[in-house]
Amino acid sequence: MTVDGRTALTGIVGYPVSHSLSPLMHNAAFGELGLNMVYLPFSVAPEALPQGVAGLAALGVRGFNVTIPHKVAILPLLHEITPEARAIGAVNTVLNRDGLLTGYNTDGIGLLRALEGEFGFYPAGRSVLLLGAGGAARSAVAALSLAGAARVVVANRTKERGEELVASVAPHLPGTLLQSAPFTLLSDAGFLSGFDLLVNTTSVGMGGSAFGDLALTGLPPHAAIYDMVYAPLETPLMEQGRGVGLPVANGIGMLVAQGEAAFTIWTGQQPPAGCMKRAVLEGIGAATLDIVRQSK
Ligand code: NAP
Secondary structure: OOOOOOOEEEEEEEOOOOOOOHHHHHHHHHHHHOOOEEEEEEEOOHHHHHHHHHHHHHOOOOEEEEOOOOOOOOHHHOOEEOHHHHHHOOOOEEEEEOOEEEEEOOHHHHHHHHHHHHHOOOOOOOEEEEEOOOHHHHHHHHHHHHOOOOEEEEEEOOHHHHHHHHHHHHHHOOOOEEEEEEHHHHHOHHHHOOOOEEEEOOOOOHHHOOOOOOOHHHOOOOOEEEEOOOOOOOOHHHHHHHHOOOOEEOOHHHHHHHHHHHHHHHHOOOOOOOHHHHHHHHHHHHHHHHHHHHHO
């Protein structure tokens, strides 16, 4: 890659950003397509976000991703927000057109593409159980609902947070029956029997942590289990799901697909097939090696 006077700039704004796999994904795709573009990490503290965003616009960056803790705080700093990002209440991708900043959320489309790719699952008319009520759950509820899901139930450890999520997105998503449920119902096989898909949007599974009492035997035989967690690549939930004979997948497909969608927003082009996924898997391999080295 050669940086010259015409190189277009993209990047990720977060705090911290050092763990992000996005620079690897995007720079690999720019390189493979021979685009004169580069993707950089921008560590911006919460109190500096307005200056940071104004600075990026003034510098003429083509666009940037937004990650924790800025996905919600950035909304009032943008000129336009897509209806999906508005329904989710969070932005993860910004496009800069001559100073006009438009906010998108590609997490939802990332999830839908992953579900299609992994399971051939299409939400129209289906019932989905979501575990968790954080930012990832918000994007999942909106995407599944806008794709025609009949019913989405949010089960969260902190019940009130699940109820708040449903109350805040329901006015934007009238076509789907949206409900919240207490976490304790997850041990009830009869409750789980009503769902075609279970999605873990919580951080449970990271580093090998596991849910306690989850009655996966209750899920119908055609159901699938999607775990947004991708480190480890085989999560305890996936092991449990395999144990009851259901198809399972980790969050890599979603991570890659949300990145591919952002890439297309900035470049108008599809990234080369498999390129971003290879870069992520190589990055995760390197991160794992780092952890092993540090623990020795
Ligand atoms: P977040 O806003 O902080 O929400 C965290 C969620 O996890 C909350 O619902 C929280 O419940 C729940 N939780 C945390 N610890 C728990 C435990 N021990 N038992 C039960 N529930 C627990 O985080 P987020 O942004 O939504 O991200 C959540 C996960 O999704 C992370 O692992 C992230 O890496 C992953 N993710 C993956 C992708 C992808 O592309 N694959 C994209 C986005 C996010 P309470 O409300 O009760 O605290």
